[in-house]
Amino acid sequence: MQEDPRDIDKLLEDVSLTLQQCQTPTKTSSASIPLEPPSDQIQAAIDQLKDHLQKPVGLVLLDATLVGQFRRVARLLTTQSSVLSEGGRALLGLFVQNLGSTISNLQAAQEKRSRATSQEADHKHRVSKLQAHQLDLQAKASKLRSIDQKVKSLEAELQLWKSKRTQKCLELQTVHAESQGLVQGVELISRAEQDSQTLQSEIANLEMLPLMGWAGLFAAFKEL
Structure with missing residues (x-):
């Protein structure tokens, strides 16, 4: 069946009209296009x-x-x-x-930086405490060295005093020995004095009889 040429012309006219409607905005469509x-x-x-x-x-x-x-x-x-x-x-x-993921990355970086800053501050605090402790230990060590020197000095002085004490003990022993001799000498002197007194008493007794006899004779022959 052969198509009528008038039908083809009508179809082309409809397509042309449709294209014109698509290219030319209507009042309704132009209202939705944003203005610059x-x-x-x-x-x-x-x-x-x-x-x-x-x-x-x-x-x-x-x-x-x-x-x-x-x-x-x-x-x-x-x-x-x-x-x-x-x-x-x-x-x-x-x-x-990608703004959302970028912001998330920045927030994560900020949190990590905050943790790193906190850790760094904590590390500095620990280092500061360790340094203070080290200085304290150094001061104590210096004090202990000073005490050790004093102890050694006292030990040397103690040894000197021990040596002097030993010397004094020897001198004391010598004096004690001499005192023992002195005591013996005193005892000898005391004994000598006692012997002398005894001797004097004996002499007095011996002299008493002649004196008494002599006095009796003197009295008897006084009237002659």
Whole structure:
């Protein structure tokens, strides 16, 4: 069955009309297309992005307020094809896409840095305590050395006193021996004195009889 040429023309006309409707936005569709923001707003967004990029990444991405500002600026700039190059939009979009994991990495790094700082502070505290303990031990060791020197000096002095004591003991023994001789001499003198007294008594007794006899004779012959 042969197709009617009028049917083909009608089909082409319908396709052309459909293409025109797709290329020409209607009032309803044009209302949904976002309008390009003013140039001053775009420039302010660019300045704010530059300001963020000049700051340390941790300072920006670990601050919820600054992260919100960064997201809004990035969203604005990536949706405007005339602002950034295709590579710039792709790079910024990729960074925003991975922003969550980037922030998580920064938070993990901050926690580890905090632990490292705490460990370092604890290590310094321990080292400080060890150094103080070492100084204390050195002071005690110095004091013990001084005491040891004093003990040695006292031991030497004690040995000297022992030597003197031994010498004095020998002298005392000599004096004791001499005193024993002196005692014996005193005893001899005492005995000699006693013997002398006894002798004197005997002499007196012996002389008494002649004296008494002589006195009797004197008395008897006194009247002659």
